[in-house]
Amino acid sequence: MRHSEAAAIFNKDEQKVNWHDQALWFVRNNRDNAVNKVKGWEELRNLGSQIKAHVLSNLDNYLIQFEENAINNGVEVHWAKDAAEHNRIIHQILKENKAKKLVKSKSMLTEECQLNPYLEKNGIEVIDTDLGERIVQLAKEPPSHIVLPAIHKTKEEVDELFQEHLGTNACGGDPQYLTNQARKHLREKFIHADAALTGVNFAIAETGGFVVCTNEGNADMGTHLAPIHIACMGIEKLIPKQIHLGVFLRLLARSATGQPITTYSSHFKKTRNGAKMYLVIVDNGRSEQLSRPDFRSSLHCIRCGACMNTCPVYRRSGGHSYNATIPGPIGSILSPGKDLKKYSTLPFASTLCGSCTDVCPVKIDIHTQLYKWRQIITKELPQPIVKRMAMKIMGIVFASPKKFARIGKIARWSLRNFPKALINAKPNIWSNHRDLPEGQPESFEEWYKKRNKDE
Ligand code: SF4
Numbered sequence: 001m002r003h004s005e006a007a008a009i010f011n012k013d014e015q016k017v018n019w020h021d022q023a024l025w026f027v028r029n030n031r032d033n034a035v036n037k038v039k040g041w042e043e044l045r046n047l048g049s050q051i052k053a054h055v056l057s058n059l060d061n062y063l064i065q066f067e068e069n070a071i072n073n074g075v076e077v078h079w080a081k082d083a084a085e086h087n088r089i090i091h092q093i094l095k096e097n098k099a100k101k102l103v104k105s106k107s108m109l110t111e112e113c114q115l116n117p118y119l120e121k122n123g124i125e126v127i128d129t130d131l132g133e134r135i136v137q138l139a140k141e142p143p144s145h146i147v148l149p150a151i152h153k154t155k156e157e158v159d160e161l162f163q164e165h166l167g168t169n170a171c172g173g174d175p176q177y178l179t180n181q182a183r184k185h186l187r188e189k190f191i192h193a194d195a196a197l198t199g200v201n202f203a204i205a206e207t208g209g210f211v212v213c214t215n216e217g218n219a220d221m222g223t224h225l226a227p228i229h230i231a232c233m234g235i236e237k238l239i240p241k242q243i244h245l246g247v248f249l250r251l252l253a254r255s256a257t258g259q260p261i262t263t264y265s266s267h268f269k270k271t272r273n274g275a276k277m278y279l280v281i282v283d284n285g286r287s288e289q290l291s292r293p294d295f296r297s298s299l300h301c302i303r304c305g306a307c308m309n310t311c312p313v314y315r316r317s318g319g320h321s322y323n324a325t326i327p328g329p330i331g332s333i334l335s336p337g338k339d340l341k342k343y344s345t346l347p348f349a350s351t352l353c354g355s356c357t358d359v360c361p362v363k364i365d366i367h368t369q370l371y372k373w374r375q376i377i378t379k380e381l382p383q384p385i386v387k388r389m390a391m392k393i394m395g396i397v398f399a400s401p402k403k404f405a406r407i408g409k410i411a412r413w414s415l416r417n418f419p420k421a422l423i424n425a426k427p428n429i430w431s432n433h434r435d436l437p438e439g440q441p442e443s444f445e446e447w448y449k450k451r452n453k454d455e
Contacts, residue, residue, distance in 0.1 A: 003349040007317035010152075020152060021315040027148070028309040030258025031359065038254065048251050049363035052300035055238050056290060062205040062238045063281070069208025070279055073270045080282045083113035090115060090197070090230060091122055093278050097228050099124075099194035105212065105219035106130040107199030108146055108303060109232050109282060112325040127189045129218040131182050138165045144319025146326060147256050147305035152318050186218070196222030198268075200233035200279075201302070202248055206241040209269035210279075213252060213262040220266050230278045231268065235286050236299040248302060251361035255304035289337045294372045298333045300362040307356035307366055313349050322346060329356035333369045336377070344381055347373035408443050415439025 011017055035041050055062055067077050078093075080086035086109075094102065102124055104110065116126045116137070128137045132149035136142065138161050143149030150158070155173030162168040162178060166185050171177040198219045203210040210231060212219045223229045239248060253259040271277040290296050308314045308328030319327040324335040324343060332346035347370045350356075356366040383391075397403050415423065416439040424431035442450070 001323065003317070003321055003323075003345040006321035006323060007313075007349075010318035010321055011316070016152075016154070017316055017318075019154070020318060023151060024309045024315045027257060028306070028359070031255055031306055031309065032258075034254040034258040034260065038250070044247060044251060045361055045363050047247050048302075048361055049297075049300060051239060051244050051247060052362055053297065055240060056236065056296060056299055059235065059238070059290070062240060063235060066203055066205040066208055066238055067281070069206070071208070073208045075208065075271070075277045075279050078278065078280045080280055080284070082284050083282075086113045086232065086280055086282045086284065087115050087118040089280050090232070091119060091124070093228070093230055094119070094124055094195055097195065097276070099228060101125045101127075101189075101192055101194045102197055103127050103129050103189055103193040103195075103218075103222040103226065104133075104197045105199065105214060105222055106133050106149070107197065107232055108143075108325060109199055109234055109284075110197065111143065112284065113232075113282070127186070127193075129186050129189070129222055130214065130216060131179070134182065134186065135161065138162075142320070142325070144327065145305060145308055146303050152320065190221050190225050193222060193226045195228035195230060196226040197230045197232065198223060200231050200237050201252070202239050202245060203233055203237045204240075204242050204245065205238050207269060209242075209267060210237075211245060211249075212266045212268065213249070213264065214266070215257075215259075215263040217264045220264060223266075223268070227275045228278070229268070229271070229275065230280065232280045232282060234282055234284070236301075252302050252304050255302075255306040255359065255361040285338050289334070292337065295333060295337060295369055297364050298330065298337075298366075298369060300364050301330050301334075302362055304361055306359040306361065310355045310359050312351060312353070312355075317349065322349070329366045329370065330364070333364075333366065333373065336373050340377065341381060344377050347371075347377065405443065405445070412439035412441070412443070416441075 038044065070077050078089045080089055094100075100123070102119065104116075104126060106128075110116070116128075119126050128134045130149070132151075133143060135150040135153060135158055136144075139153070144152040153161075155175055155178065158178055159168075159171055159173045162181055163170060166181060168178070168181045196219075198212045200210045201213045210233065212231070214220075239245065249261060249265055253262045256262075268277070286299060289299055303326075305328075307330050308319070311329050314328040322328065322331055322335070324331045324346065326334055329350060332343070332349060335343035335346055350367065350370050352367045352371060354367045357364070357368070360366060397407050415436060420435075423436060430436075440447075
């Protein structure tokens with residue numbers, strides 16, 4: 001389904017669209033307030049971007065350094081070239097340890113690899129323990145946002161979902177009651193888990209340790225109770241030294257939710273007595289993205305979600321309309337790199353206003369990259385005849401000031417004289433949700449010249 005078609009489904013419920021829009025704009029405002037309090041925020045962004053660019057240019061060395069240090073810390077390290085290998089490795093680890101129940105904290109990488117259905121098919125019970133993730137898991141839906149996975153659900157919908165799956169009482173969407181019920185339900189799962197899986201926010205080459213950021217403490221609860229900890233990370237998650245963590249922890253929480261720091265920034269390095277720790281380092285198309293000079297900086301992404309919260313298209317079309325693991329502006333750069341045809345409409349789901357680029361804490365030139373994908377897609381994939389003709393005509397008109405002025409005159413006259421029903425007829429999809437302005441008797445150029453003369 002094209003992005004616009006999927007967005008039209010979300011747009012059917014106008015009340016929900018407005019609420020979704022406002023909820024994300026509220027988060028964007030929190031981000032602005034938090035950022036404005038930090039002196040030298042721009043310097044911090046520059047530093048974050050430069051550290052990431054340095055890591056990507058020396059990725060081979062840092063990966064080897066990280067692996068060596070992690071092994072010396074007693075961690076078993078695995079490498080996966082793609083999603084299938086990642087899933088096989090995790091299943092094998094669970095099998096070797098006779099683990100049947102897995103608790104997971106939020107990991108977009110495991111979403112990308114479709115780990116849950118793979119493990120469930122192989123008889124493993126997988127429980128997502130982040131509250132938002134658990135909600136979408138119960139609803140059998142993918143997350144719609146990378147930081148706020150259930151932002152598309154109202155509290156009333158969560159109430160109904162919990163009644164159906166957890167046997168709770170109807171509470172009219174009382175958040176306090178629902179959170180307490182979720183806590184009770186998840187405690188039970190934590191206590192009986194055989195293994196815990198986490199993502200990795202930052203992996204430190206210098207020490208072989210890594211950091212997982214959560215606001216609910218669910219990663220800690222899982223890994224402290226279960227005897228096995230499996231951590232999965234993309235190859236781009238590295239930072240060179242412990243000292244660089246200060247840069248990224250400050251950038252991440254403020255950009256994501258406006259908090260000065262994530263509630264839990266949990267540092268993992270060595271296994272505790274009697275427990276085992278595994279790391280799975282995954283490529284899954286990242287090397288290919290690294291090899292594209294125009295798009296390699298998209299691998300700087302620290303998954304804060306700020307570009308989604310600010311994007312006017314994302315806010316009003318919902319995360320599911322992107323039909324990709326990472327939705328929104330950054331997802332629209334990453335996804336076409338994986339499957340150009342499947343995700344060919346995503347780079348067009350943008351106004352190119354550049355707000356995403358403005359808020360990105362690691363200074364990815366998001367809207368420029370979206371524009372570059374558009375050029376590639378238009379060149380490499382067959383375009384509808386109407387679009388090709390329209391572009392050809394526009395090319396001819398825009399190349400000649402005389403033709404431009406003449407066509408403008410005809411268009412303005414038509415807008416004034418043709419009936420609205422004809423102007424807004426079905427083929428003009430632009431007018432599905434908006435009206436064209438009244439045609440003016442003179443062009444801007446004519447008005448401007450006249451004004452200068454009068455003055
Ligand atoms: S691209 Fe930038 S703003 Fe968007 S999620 Fe990644 S780090 Fe955040």
